[in-house]
Amino acid sequence: MLDVESIRDDFPILGIKANGRPLVYLDNAATMQMPLPVRQALQYHYEQVNANVHRGTHYLSHESTKAYEEARETAVRFLNAPSQRNIVFSTGTTGAINTVALGLRDYVQRGDIVVATVLEHHSNFVPWQQLCLEKGAQFKVVGIDQKGDLDLDELKRVVTGGAKIVACTCCSNVLGAVTPVHDVVKIAHEAGALCLLDAAQGIRHGVLDVQELDCDFLAFSGHKLGAPTGIGVLYGKSKALELLKPAWFGGEMVDIVTTEKTTWEELPLRLEPGTPNYVGAIGLGAALGYLEFVGRKEASAYEDELIAYAVKRLSEIDGMHIYGDPIHRSGCVSFNVEGVHPFDLCTLIDKMGVALRSGNACAQPLLSALGCTAVARLSPAFYNSFEEIDAAVSTINRGALMLRN
Incomplete structure (x- = not known):
């Protein structure tokens, strides 16, 4: 209790x-308020450890990188992800979903079907709508029943036509309706579609096990559970993340750059361009730990x-x-x-x-x-x-x- x-x-x-x-x-x-242990973790990092990550050979850089990757490991444990390779830090749920939608811009072709639900926050609706408009694909929206629950029968009918992607919230931010995500993932996979779950609301309202869910992607924001703003997580199966073309380019995410071409780092770094919000990630790790403690x-x-x-x-x-x-x-x-x-x-x-x-x-x-x-x-x-x-x-x-x- x-x-x-x-x-x-x-x-x-x-x-x-x-x-x-x-x-x-x-x-x-x-936005949930921030607990003292998270604020203390942020203060400690800035006062004792702060340096850019993955770049320097000096003490502070090593310590900062260690703290950053420990936060990634905390996210692995929190979601029961297979490995750190499957956890990409993002600016939040919106950033994570856009990373997927933009990353699949060659995967979705003219005439393909992308499915969302009417329950979605704009962040899990507009990116897919815009992708379909750009690619000439079909954007289909599944409705709800009279009580406000997702209409699974309609979802089955819609995806039967050969959907490429199904995007669904874990919990409506208006009705509070918890969606039957296990059923949604199963229906999507039976149709041969990738399934992305928006866990921005659901992350604090139950325990989400991504391996048990079998979803291809899952996204959530730190500020919904006591972490700083501007940090979030994109979980993806390794094969699903490999499908994503980088949408932003810069330092850290590259392997070899020549005047002729550029090759990319291994996951997850290839999807984390530039200096990451490493202090935000450390705060997120502290927030996840606090929720586990509670x-x-x-x-x-x-x-x-x-x-x-x-x-x-x-x-x-x-x-x-x-x-x-x-x-x-x-x-x-x-x-x-x-x-x-x-x-x-x-x-x-x-x-x-x-x-x-x-x-x-x-x-x-x-x-x-x-x-x-x-x-x-x-x-x-x-x-x-x-x-x-x-x-x-x-x-x-x-x-x-x-x-x-």
């Missing part, structure tokens, strides 16, 4: 006041309890409309209150110390399917409490009443 009060001690920002009120931070699907399964189960409680409490508000009723909701709940614009509501409750997200959540195709253009979103982390959910719901109710009058 989680000791939430002790965990909260690692997040001093949770004790501040926002607009003169005690902060209730429930926007963790956008207990990944315990944290995920507790967050699901918070979400279920939030749905129950929000449902008590007059005029409340909660989007979706998925089989498994994790990470977030999105809603609108009749007669109140979500931007106005979230702006008002911010003055009362409650931080929620409002807008289209970078998921406009999904919101269009839901019949709206904007939502308010509540997303707790394992450091939040049931009392904070109560405070947020009370404030939301108060704000809605004020805006209606």
